[in-house]
Amino acid sequence: MTASPSAAQFPRESDSSGAFVRQQSRFREWVTADGSSGYPAAPGRYHLYVSLACPWASRTLIWRQLKGLRDVIGVTVVDPVRDEEGWRFTEEEPDPVNGFRYLSEAYTRSDPEFDGRVTVPVLWDKETGRIVNNESAEIVRMLNSAWDEWGDKTVDLYPEALRDEIDAINERVYETVNNGVYRAGFATTQRAYERAFDALFATLDWLDERLSTRRFLLGEQITEADWRLFVTLVRFDAVYVGHFKCNLRRIDDYAHLSGYLRNLYQQPGIAATVDFDHIKRHYYMTHPQLNPTRIVPKGPELDLDRPHGRDRIR
Known part of the structure; x- marks a missing residue:
């Protein structure tokens, strides 16, 4: 069974099996502290x-x-x-x-x-x-x-001692969760959708088990791996469950992922980066092939400020 190109969000990002294939980023130069890249870090630049x-x-x-x-x-x-x-x-x-x-x-x-x-x-x-x-x-x-001269150099989300483990978690989470929800939502064949769906929930189950004995993905320290996962988890129940048909379980149904999500959301300054009005209007109004009426649902009711209980896990 071949995919209908017009069914995908972006036809060039759907392969012959109906699977979503994300385009590669075009611009890949770096800002560095010493300017050796040609782009020196500087305030205001x-x-x-x-x-x-x-x-x-x-x-x-x-x-x-x-x-x-x-x-x-x-x-x-x-x-x-x-x-x-x-x-x-x-x-x-x-x-x-x-x-x-x-x-x-x-x-x-x-x-x-x-x-x-x-x-x-x-x-x-x-x-x-x-x-x-x-x-x-x-x-x-x-x-x-790169900007540690002007920022908080005590915050290191990619500590050298943990990089191998962070990279390994990032690789699985990117493929099956961060990009996995899109692979499910933008699949144009049943087989492609089910493969993405199954991989997504297999990883969510694995993460929930991992978090049963760790406060964060690598223990007591919040790292890059946690925030890369967070941005998908915080959108999951509001958008991906319904709009992308990722509906086996909600994050709120998980014993450990749910509290973990609230724990991250309640970190200082993080709630200000989350705007559910923008999130829901974007997904439900921008993908007419998935939501032709462009009606934005009023729910679900999310209470990310309630106690998370994660401080008891060591």
């Missing part, structure tokens, strides 16, 4: 373009918050509803750096031949007038250390 709806972009907001970089790196939030022109800026929050109307203008200014899908986050260099990087996994690594 770089700007983030993000969507509060997007889990990949939310990673960068979390790092910016935890590293104390809010006064060092500016942020502009795009409209959560992406139309035919892509991510756009609004009258309420215009682009203060370039006056762009659409984020696609940042892409074509950086590469006039770019013809892929425009994504967030984008790390923009105001001095050279181009995109440095649009890969969230790399941007957060830069935020973790």
Whole structure:
């Protein structure tokens, strides 16, 4: 059975089996503390373009918050509803750096031949007038250390002693959870959907078991692995259960994942990076092939501020 190209969110991201295949990020240069990359870290030079709806972009907001970089790196939030022109800026929050109307203008200014899908986050260099990087996994690594001269250098989400274990967890979580919900939601054949669905819940079950004896994924210390998982978990019950048909269990049904999610959400400054209005309007109004009426559900009722009980786990 072959896939119908028109059924996928982005036809070029669906293979012949109906599986969703995410495009590779186009811009992959780095900001470094010493400037050896050609992009030296400096306060006020770089700007983030993000969507509060997007889990990949939310990673960068979390790092910016935890590293104390809010006064060092500016942020502009795009409209959560992406139309035919892509991510756009609004009258309420215009682009203060370039006056762009659409984020696609940042892409074509950086590469006039770019013809892929425009994504967030984008790390923009105001001095050279181009995109440095649009890969969230790399941007957060830069935020973790490149600006330590101006940020909180006591916060290290990728400590050297734990890197091998962090990388191993990240690899599984990315493939089956972070990207897994999209592989389920944007599958265009039953077989592709079920393969993604089964892998997703196998990993969620594994994570729940792991968290039965650890407060966080690697023990007592919150690391990059926790925040990369968090951005998917916090959207799961609100969006992925219904919109992406990931409905075997909710996160709230898990004995340990549910409290773990609340524990992370209640860390200082994190709730401000989560906007359920933007999240639900983006998913339910931007994918007409999945939700033709574009009706945004009022529920579910989420109480992420209730006690999490994770402090009892050692």
